[in-house]
Amino acid sequence: MSERTATVVIVGGGFGGLAAAKALRKTPARVFLIDRTNHHLFQPLLYQVATSVLTPEQIGSPLRGILRNQKNATVILGEVKGVDKESRRVIVDSADREGVPLSYDYLVLATGASHSYFGHNEFEKYAPGLKSLPDAVAIKSKILAAFEQAEAEDDPSRHKELLTFVLVGAGPTGVELAAAIAVLVRSSLKSEFRRIDPTSARIVLVDMANRVLGPFSEKLSADAKTRLEELGVEVLLGHGVDQIDENGVIVAGERITAKTVIWTAGVTPSPAGKWLGVETDRAGRVRVGKDVSVPGHPEVFVVGDTASFEQDGKPLPGVAQVAMQQGRYVGKSIHRRLVGRSPLPPFRYWDKGNMAVVGKGFAVLESGKVRLSGLLAWLVWGAVHLQFLAQRNLRMAVFLQWVWTGVTGQRGSRLIVSRPLASEDEPHLASGSNATTNRPLPANQPALSGDGR
Numbered sequence: 001m002s003e004r005t006a007t008v009v010i011v012g013g014g015f016g017g018l019a020a021a022k023a024l025r026k027t028p029a030r031v032f033l034i035d036r037t038n039h040h041l042f043q044p045l046l047y048q049v050a051t052s053v054l055t056p057e058q059i060g061s062p063l064r065g066i067l068r069n070q071k072n073a074t075v076i077l078g079e080v081k082g083v084d085k086e087s088r089r090v091i092v093d094s095a096d097r098e099g100v101p102l103s104y105d106y107l108v109l110a111t112g113a114s115h116s117y118f119g120h121n122e123f124e125k126y127a128p129g130l131k132s133l134p135d136a137v138a139i140k141s142k143i144l145a146a147f148e149q150a151e152a153e154d155d156p157s158r159h160k161e162l163l164t165f166v167l168v169g170a171g172p173t174g175v176e177l178a179a180a181i182a183v184l185v186r187s188s189l190k191s192e193f194r195r196i197d198p199t200s201a202r203i204v205l206v207d208m209a210n211r212v213l214g215p216f217s218e219k220l221s222a223d224a225k226t227r228l229e230e231l232g233v234e235v236l237l238g239h240g241v242d243q244i245d246e247n248g249v250i251v252a253g254e255r256i257t258a259k260t261v262i263w264t265a266g267v268t269p270s271p272a273g274k275w276l277g278v279e280t281d282r283a284g285r286v287r288v289g290k291d292v293s294v295p296g297h298p299e300v301f302v303v304g305d306t307a308s309f310e311q312d313g314k315p316l317p318g319v320a321q322v323a324m325q326q327g328r329y330v331g332k333s334i335h336r337r338l339v340g341r342s343p344l345p346p347f348r349y350w351d352k353g354n355m356a357v358v359g360k361g362f363a364v365l366e367s368g369k370v371r372l373s374g375l376l377a378w379l380v381w382g383a384v385h386l387q388f389l390a391q392r393n394l395r396m397a398v399f400l401q402w403v404w405t406g407v408t409g410q411r412g413s414r415l416i417v418s419r420p421l422a423s424e425d426e427p428h429l430a431s432g433s434n435a436t437t438n439r440p441l442p443a444n445q446p447a448l449s450g451d452g453r
């Protein structure tokens with residue numbers, strides 16, 4: 001390396017990118033962390049924002065704040081659009097500038113994943129996914145608005161459709177969210193409505209697999225399914241969703257009419273593989289070597305959900321621990337190269353286990369030979385999640401909120417702050433139309449609220 005200070009560019013301030021940046025804190029290099037949002041997001045608790053237990057601020061931390069004491073790190077709010085690996089530059093769009101090149105000596109791509117509708121992108125309009133804070137806030141608004149709309153609806157025959165919630169995908173996100181909606185209706189909402197009974201809500205969890213929580217052992221999957229059913233969630237397994245539209249879903253040829261459908265199925269990696277023009281796996285994740293670098297480009301690393309790393313003949317899963325361990329490893333590798341130390345041994349993932357929560361007081365936990373379900377697993381789940389929140393103040397805020405919600409049933413944020421009645425083509429009540437059918441209100445019937453803005 002020449003005498004000038006080396007530049008390390010990290011794209012993505014999620015679990016992988018942030019771990020890499022922190023591992024470079026004592027490195028004689030300029031570290032640029034670029035993210036299209038200004039915050040690090042603790043995705044495992046997104047479902048709690050979507051069900052109004054926590055507020056967005058409780059699971060997201062400004063990247064600038066997290067790295068404020070790391071003098072060699074500069075945070076850039078911008079969206080990377082491509083990489084020119086020959087001239088070693090990333091191309092960034094920021095607020096008012098497009099295609100700005102930023103040179104690097106080392107590049108770490110940690111750009112995560114987004115939803116995959118398995119080729120049915122038309123489903124997205126009716127079935128939003130849960131990946132970001134805006135997604136969680138939109139889903140929360142959609143869920144709460146469905147109850148509001150049912151309460152305001154004079155025709156009781158429409159209540160069933162309004163209070164049916166379908167979740168497509170019974171992996172950890174689907175299971176956690178379905179259980180959390182069930183808890184929401186049976187606790188906080190239960191006594192607050194006069195014309196509807198929130199506990200009559202129908203919550204349906206659909207998956208084409210034959211069990212929920214595929215990555216877990218069969219016993220824990222079965223425990224989770226039993227728990228979901230105790231909470232009143234209908235679990236439909238072994239059937240894919242044939243259709244999702246404005247009226248709900250069609251599963252195994254049968255229509256489930258539902259106002260709210262949420263996509264909790266697949267994910268697809270970021271386009272890092274396309275930017276680099278390198279080999280990817282079938283899912284589109286960049287195949288990386290034993291040191292997590294891109295073959296033929298020892299200065300480019302790809303970590304986390306957007307990387308494909310094989311260990312013992314199997315690809316590593318897309319979980320936070322993999323991203324953090326790879327990010328840390330890559331940060332340390334770059335450090336050692338820059339200070340002239342010998343390279344690290346090949347990367348090896350240490351699997352500490354899997355957890356999923358199924359409503360209040362119940363989780364499943366698998367770690368090595370340990371398999372637990374129930375209250376103890378839930379306590380461990382709580383402790384581990386608190387520990388991994390990015391900042392100490394968030395740990396305290398989330399802990400206090402959990403205790404408060406547990407004791408009083410009161411939630412962090414029940415405000416509907418995005419578009420009240422969700423879909424673009426449905427004028428809401430205040431605009432003078434019936435909210436879901438676009439039938440005009442009778443002339444003598446006033447709009448129920450607001451001034452239509």
Ligand SMILES: Cc1cc2nc3c(=O)[nH]c(=O)nc-3n(C[C@H](O)[C@H](O)[C@H](O)COP(=O)(O)OP(=O)(O)OC[C@H]3O[C@@H](n4cnc5c(N)ncnc54)[C@H](O)[C@@H]3O)c2cc1C
Pocket residue numbers: 011012013014015016017034035036037039040041043044045046047078079080081110111112113130131172173270303304305306318319320321323355
């Ligand atoms: C709802 C949900 C629940 C989950 N629950 C768990 C769980 O309980 N346990 C677990 O281990 N894992 C869980 N995961 C998975 C875990 O969150 C991911 O595996 C992990 O976040 C991957 O880390 P990453 O660094 O690869 O990507 P991310 O953490 O997703 O970070 C990617 C970052 O890159 C930024 N970015 C993307 N593209 C660009 C671009 N072009 N330019 C600039 N910035 C960009 C994004 O804004 C983001 O900040 C969950 C995921 C979701 C969505």
